[in-house]
Amino acid sequence: xxxxxxxxxxxxxRVKSYDAAGGLSISLSxxxxxxxxxxxxxxxxxxxxxxxxxxxAASLENELKGNERVGLFPPVGGG
Amino acid sequence: xxxxxxxxxxxxxxxxxxxxxxxxxSRESAGRISSVTGKPLYTIYREALExxxxxxxxxxxxxxxxxxxxxxxSRAVVAVAGAGGLGxxxxxxxxxxxxxxxxxxxxDSFDExxxxxxxxxxxxxxxxxxxxxxxxxxxxxxxxxxxxTITKRLGHENAIESLQGADMVVDCLDTIKDRFMLEEAAxxxxxxxxxxxxAGFEGQVMTVFPEDRGIELIYGKxxxxxxxxxxxxxxxxxxxxxxxxxxxxxxxxxIKVLLKKGEPVRNEMxxxxxxxxxxxRVTF
Numbered sequence: 206x207x208x209x210x211x212x213x214x215x216x217x218x219r220v221k222s223y224d225a226a227g228g229l230s231i232s233l234s235x236x237x238x239x240x241x242x243x244x245x246x247x248x249x250x251x252x253x254x255x256x257x258x259x260x261x262a263a264s265l266e267n268e269l270k271g272n273e274r275v276g277l278f279p280p281v282g283g284g
Numbered sequence: 285x286x287x288x289x290x291x292x293x294x295x296x297x298x299x300x301x302x303x304x305x306x307x308x309x310s311r312e313s314a315g316r317i318s319s320v321t322g323k324p325l326y327t328i329y330r331e332a333l334e335x336x337x338x339x340x341x342x343x344x345x346x347x348x349x350x351x352x353x354x355x356x357x358s359r360a361v362v363a364v365a366g367a368g369g370l371g372x373x374x375x376x377x378x379x380x381x382x383x384x385x386x387x388x389x390x391x392d393s394f395d396e397x398x399x400x401x402x403x404x405x406x407x408x409x410x411x412x413x414x415x416x417x418x419x420x421x422x423x424x425x426x427x428x429x430x431x432x433t434i435t436k437r438l439g440h441e442n443a444i445e446s447l448q449g450a451d452m453v454v455d456c457l458d459t460i461k462d463r464f465m466l467e468e469a470a471x472x473x474x475x476x477x478x479x480x481x482x483a484g485f486e487g488q489v490m491t492v493f494p495e496d497r498g499i500e501l502i503y504g505k506x507x508x509x510x511x512x513x514x515x516x517x518x519x520x521x522x523x524x525x526x527x528x529x530x531x532x533x534x535x536x537x538x539i540k541v542l543l544k545k546g547e548p549v550r551n552e553m554x555x556x557x558x559x560x561x562x563x564x565r566v567t568f
Contacts, residue, residue, distance in 0.1 A: 211564065213557065214483045214516040225560040252514050254503055255553070257566045262501065276564050278555065280503050281483040283517025284370040284458035284527075 206272035207232045210242065213278045219248045233271050240265040242275070254280040290317045291328070295337045302347055308340040314428070325428040326384055330358045341426065342382045353543050354382055358428075360542050363387035363450035365438060365466050367414040369522050370480050371456030372403030373531030378538065379422045385430040386422065389446050390414040391437040401524040438462065443469035452476045452541055454534050460513050464506040467498050476541050476548075480534040484520030485559040487530035491537045491548040501568040502553050529558060 211228040212220060220229060231242070239258070243250050243265070256263045257276035269275065294313035299305050309332045317328050329339045333355035338346065342354050349357070362383050364371050367390035378386055393413050398405040402414075409417045415433040422429050434446045438457075443465060447453055453470050455477055457463050463479065470477040470492070477492045479499050492498040500506070507513045533554065540546040555564040 211562065213555065213564075214486050215514065215519050225557060226562065254513070255566065257564060260565055260567055262566055262568045276555070276566065278502075278566075279483075279516045280460055280513045281481045281486065281488055281516055282458065282460040282463065282503075282513070283482045283515075283522040284366050284368055284456050284480070 208242070208269050208271060209274045210246070211274070211276045212248070213276065214281055215279050216248055216252060216277050220246060233269065236268050236270045238265065239263060239267050239269065239275065242269060243277070248277065252279050253277050290320065291332045291335055291337055295332070298343075300343060300346055304347070306351070307337045308343060309337050310340045314339065324430065326358075326430040329382075329428040330355070330384060333358055339382075339428070341428075345382065349381075349539075349543075356543060357382045357539075358384040360452075361385040361387065361450045362538060362542075363389065363447050363453040364456055365389045365446075365453060365462075366456035366458065367402075367404065367418040368392070368398065368456065368458065369401040369524075369527035370482065370531045370534065371454075372405070372414075372418065373528050374454050374456055374480075374534055375418050375422060376403050376425065377532065377535040379426045379429050381535065381539070382426070383429065383538075385432070385449075387432045387434065387446070387450055388415045388418045388422075389434040389438055390418070391435055401522055401527040438466065440465055440468075444472055447473055447475070450475060452478065452538065454538060455479045455481075456531070456534070458517070460503055461507055463499055464503075467492060470494070471498070478534045478537040478541070480530045481517075482522050482526045482530050483517035485523065485526055486520075486555065486557045487526050487533075488553050488555045489530060489533045489537060489549055490553045491541065491550050493550060496551055497568070501551070525558065529556065 207230040217223045255278040295307040314328045338351050394405040394410050404417045404421045415435050419431045471494045474494045479490045540548045552567040
């Protein structure tokens with residue numbers, strides 16, 4: 206099963222024609238870390254402040270096996 | 285007419301929209317009692333609620349908010365740091381809700397770029413201090429709110445003094461650095477903080493109790509001078525809808541904490557994307 210990746214705020218511009226409602230559906234042939242996923246998507250890791258895997262905060266080192274729901278968040282700070 | 289029983293004497297019996305009979309006090313009667321006794325409206329409304337008389341202005345809060353809960357709100361002191369996009373909307377809602385005392389903290393003045401989202405920014409208020417405009421607007425909505433304004437820039441040196449006396453604080457600031465400073469002060473005072481932030485059509489909320497790790501769960505360590513954070517809001521802007529929605533969610537957190545009901549968004553972040561639309565709940 207593919208990994209569902211939700212990019213938030215400014216991270217969306219990194220992926221052309223990103224679909225906000227559905228996110229990205231990425232099929233993995235082998236397990237990959239979140240850092241590896243970011244490399245695949247060409248998302249600069251320095252722009253990410255928070256990583257979510259299946260509703261829990263995670264780190265760049267966490268491994269994805271498939272079927273997870275991933276959220277990547279930049280530091281939103283406006284008011 | 286005895287001064288002691290004015291509230292009861294001037295109250296009226298009505299049937300509310302839920303079909304419940306209750307005593308209410310109109311704004312005219314509250315005003316009369318205030319002029320006869322010399323007590324501020326803030327006190328009159330609180331005393332009315334203590335006697336089980338519901339101020340008519342809050343009648344449509346019922347029965348989601350009971351008369352006893354309205355009394356809790358009337359005794360509460362809430363500080364709001366920032367009276368801009370989030371803060372203006374938060375203050376407006378808190379005033380309508382019936383929070384007894386509000387501390388408004390903002391050193392800025394309104395400018396034209398604030399017109400798109402800031403509740404108290406109008407053609408007429410451009411150039412005026414946001415905190416003073418907020419005080420004026422709150423008095424027009426609910427003169428029963430006791431308002432304290434702080435127009436000095438919030439910093440490490442005055443944060444604790446500015447929040448003194450507050451039961452809780454709402455973070456409506458616009459830089460992450462200032463948010464960390466505010467959280468530090470709230471923790472030092474042992475009061476809960478409601479965090480909210482927006483960028484584009486997205487925003488987030490978290491409630492931080494003094495013993496919680498707080499916003500570092502979202503942002504990592506506080507940003508330093510050498511490594512400033514990216515600012516998505518600079519790129520995506522801050523439209524009115526997001527300011528209004530996240531402000532509403534922040535006020536909902538205030539209600540939950542003050543009335544001790546529901547589940548505050550604690551040790552987790554609620555991230556709302558109103559365009560998609562999606563809500564992510566991130567647990568730490």
